Amino acid sequence: MSTTKPFYHIQNPDEALEAYLSGHDNLYGRMQSRTNQVMIESFLKDLSGKNVLEVGGAGGIWTRYFIDKGARVTCADISEPILLANKERNPEAECVLGDATSVRLNKKYDFIFAKDINESPWAYAHGIISNRASLVQNLPLPAYGCTV
Secondary structure: OOOOOOHHHOOOHHHHHHHHHHHHOOHHHHHHHHHHHHHHHHHOOOOOOOEEEEEOOOOOHHHHHHHHOOOEEEEEEOOHHHHHHHHHHOOOOEEEEOOOOOOOOOOEEOEEEOOOHHHOHHHHHOOOOOOHHHHHHHOOOOOOOEEO
16 A cells, blocks of 8 residues: 655655645546636636735645636745745745735735635644634635735
């Protein structure tokens, strides 16, 4: 039985990115991505020129999506290797190292996107969040048109 390290435990940015992308390259990952795209596009018809904060951007799948839609993206992640890989893939994005509950950027965002961060066992293991409720309570609401 082969054990593969989760991407957030890998220190090499290229290897972390490969692990991250391979974890999303399956039917479930593609269905989840499409569902999220439909929801985003029904909520925000036009992302051109919008300021988007992506919390937990990881390997940059969604960072690229928002950039391709014309948004200005700030991406925050707690894993430095995966954040470096995201920046390499998406040089247009502003990438910030930090966790979802403490990043303060003093910038206005039109939309905050935080996908999968509350499911991360890494975040639980490192005491970043003790439960899902604590994360949600610490994110600014509403998740659009707010300053972080």
